[in-house]
Amino acid sequence: MANLVGLGMDAAAGGVFGIIGTALGRIASYFERKQEMEQERLRWGHELKLHELQMQARQQETEMEMAIAEQQGSWRGLEASINADANTGVASKWVINTLRLVRPVLTLLLWLITAWIFSKTGDAGIVNSAVFAATAATLWWFGDRAPRLRNQLGVPGPV
Numbered sequence: 001m002a003n004l005v006g007l008g009m010d011a012a013a014g015g016v017f018g019i020i021g022t023a024l025g026r027i028a029s030y031f032e033r034k035q036e037m038e039q040e041r042l043r044w045g046h047e048l049k050l051h052e053l054q055m056q057a058r059q060q061e062t063e064m065e066m067a068i069a070e071q072q073g074s075w076r077g078l079e080a081s082i083n084a085d086a087n088t089g090v091a092s093k094w095v096i097n098t099l100r101l102v103r104p105v106l107t108l109l110l111w112l113i114t115a116w117i118f119s120k121t122g123d124a125g126i127v128n129s130a131v132f133a134a135t136a137a138t139l140w141w142f143g144d145r146a147p148r149l150r151n152q153l154g155v156p157g158p159v
Contacts, residue, residue, distance in 0.1 A: 078143070114134040
């Protein structure tokens with residue numbers, strides 16, 4: 001009978017250890033699965049960040065392309081202005097000289113008006129706008145004349 005009780009105890013102990021082993025395996029599987037999910041979350045987070053960086057790079061590239069196109073358009077406008085200014089046709093010398101004086105006289109008048117506005121108004125916004133307009137006109141006037149000097153020196157102008 002002792003043999004039978006020992007056999008029953010061995011079977012019960014084996015069953016208990018089997019259940020404990022199964023439970024430990026399930027617990028270990030739970031932690032493994034949790035680690036796998038964390039790894040997947042990190043991987044997808046990395047993918048998301050990579051896509052965001054690619055979108056940002058594309059946006060910057062698009063902005064640069066737009067800036068380049070705008071700059072090229074600006075140069076084309078300047079070139080058209082220079083060509084229109086040079087295209088006076090056949091006219092007497094005093095007409096050509098009068099045409100050449102229009103922008104310098106307008107620029108001088110603009111600066112005189114700016115000085116008058118500066119002396120008469122106390123509004124900083126109006127003064128700033130007038131100074132901006134006068135500066136833009138002056139720089140355009142000098143910038144419009146600069147390529148001719150370059151061409152006389154044999155230096156190619158902007159394309």
